[in-house]
Amino acid sequence: MEAGAYTRGRNDGGLKQTMDLPNLLQEARTESIDRALAGLSRATLPHYSASDAGQNRKRLARLYDLVLECVQSQSLIPMTEFARSLARERHKDGFDLQEVHTAFNVVEEVIWQAITVRLAPPEYPKAFGLASTVLGAGKQALAIEYVALASSNQEMHSLDLSAMFKGTT
Secondary structure (H helix, E strand, O other): OOOOOOOOOOOOOOOEOOOOHHHHHHHOHHHHHHHHHHHHHHOOOHHHHHOOHHHHHHHHHHHHHHHHHHHHHOOOHHHHHHHHHHHHHHHHOOOOHHHHHHHHHHHHHHHHHHHHHHEOHHHHHHHHHHHHHHHHHHHHHHHHHHHHHHHOOOOOOOOOOHHHHOOOO
């Protein structure tokens, strides 16, 4: 197997024909966390670079496992609660929002890679949608909490992006 390549599923020439994202995530867990750790290392983020690889692996594994949990339970609550708590912790420790957001992005990237390797193309939209919905909810909760902390406005519950879409139909 070439370095960094995912192993294919066993059904129908290596591609699974029915989408079972929780099983896919479980099967690809070790490879995905390894890839996410490598991606995080390449990003040269000050606080993550200062942490040892074992600590960063645990952080990425927790995030990855939350994606799996949320997909299995069909609930975004564990992710949004985690992201809010993470924002408070990382903000207190001096992490920039961009650093933490990048960790979410590398996990999303490796999940997408696992999907494209292990599922047939007709299965991509649902699998991408599920994974990205969970991580997107986490990124939104993370950003809202960071903005609230940075502005000392604890009453903020949503980002108003309506101006971005004015004039669109």
